Amino acid sequence: MLELLAPLEAFAKDHLGLPHWLLAPLLILAVALLADLTAWLITWRLGPLLQRTRSRWDDAVVMAFRRPLRVWIWGFALLSVAAFLVARFELDWSDGEAIKIRSLFTLLMLAWVGLRMVKQVEQRLLFPPPGHPAKPIDASSASAISKVVGASVLVVVSLLALERLGVQLSGILAFGGVGGIMVGFAARDVLANFFSGLAVHLDDPFKVGDWIRSPDREIEGVVEDIGWRLTRIRTFDSRLLFVPNSAFSTITVENPSRMHHRRIFQTLGLRYQDMTQVRAVVAAIREMLESHEYIDHDQPMLVNFTGVGEHTLDVMLHVYTATTDWAEHQDIQQDVLLRIADILDEHDAALALPVRELTLNQAIALEASEHDTSSSDNAAAERPPEPGGDQPKGQGKLRGDEAASSSSNATQDNDA
Structure with a gap:
């Protein structure tokens, strides 16, 4: 390739004054700019037109390729420039490494396209185009489908990337037998939550937006999200409740939102x-x-x-x-x-109050009244008179009166 560019490099150096090594990078970047403008015109103009059609997936494909395609064009161009400079200056870098890096970059962009496609598919399942006969599905089912397909895309791209790096897939599969047992013991709680989340998506006992409660646990609120490990519930006092999915396999769940x-x-x-x-x-x-x-x-x-x-x-x-x-x-x-x-x-009726009526016998009531009267009289008779009060006849003197009488007699004797 360097031999083919030699006449052009000589022309650029003689007539334009450019260094001989700069012509190829400029050409690569010019081609990338032209490809980018073409991709922009196609995707950004074609997307809105396809959204008005009755087809369900054509605009989703275009929207999925829009940004990754432009990033891939410029990334591939920069990697090509780097590979050319390495070959031009005879650096210690083989062509095989450059091809491997470009392959990995392309796989990364394909994974990005796949994930964007999954999101577009989820939106089309929830909101079909106007006039399309398909009926929308609930958010939980659409989320489950997108998560399963997205995980599959990541697994496939990861295996292809490992293969491009020289890793044998047969060795990975052989290690998967023993390694799977080890990972199963180490992450059994995570796996339990994962498979319980899958069961929730398949059995569909509740979906996003449902009001659920459990009589076995203090769980009640509106479901906001059903993940692979946790389910997020918003309680009625606006608190967030995160429940592991494995809990739903051992408790009873009521779904009042589905009552008729x-x-x-x-x-x-x-x-x-x-x-x-x-x-x-x-x-x-x-x-x-x-x-x-x-x-x-x-x-x-x-x-x-x-x-x-x-x-x-x-x-x-x-x-x-x-x-x-x-x-x-x-x-x-x-x-x-x-x-x-x-x-x-x-109807002159009323609600009852809890009351209790007690009926007393009249003879018992009179006897109790007479007993109370005699008790009060006896208490009054036995009460001692107050000091200084009038004393009845025949009653002895108190200690104070005796002292007063003695002092009076002594005074009379002195006067005599």
């Missing part, structure tokens, strides 16, 4: 003195529910007097709303309960 209806279940406790109004109250509540616009009348609707409790006459209410939205369900339940309160007022 929401239930209103209440037990009304009426007073004992409202026994005569129970029949009319039950009939009025049933009539109100049958005419309620937000109650699903195709589902079982039960309003019954179910029994006599310790303090109440129990009336059971069991109906379903026509919506599954939690906020709307709460509004409907509030409206139903307020209407029931109006019905109880119309």
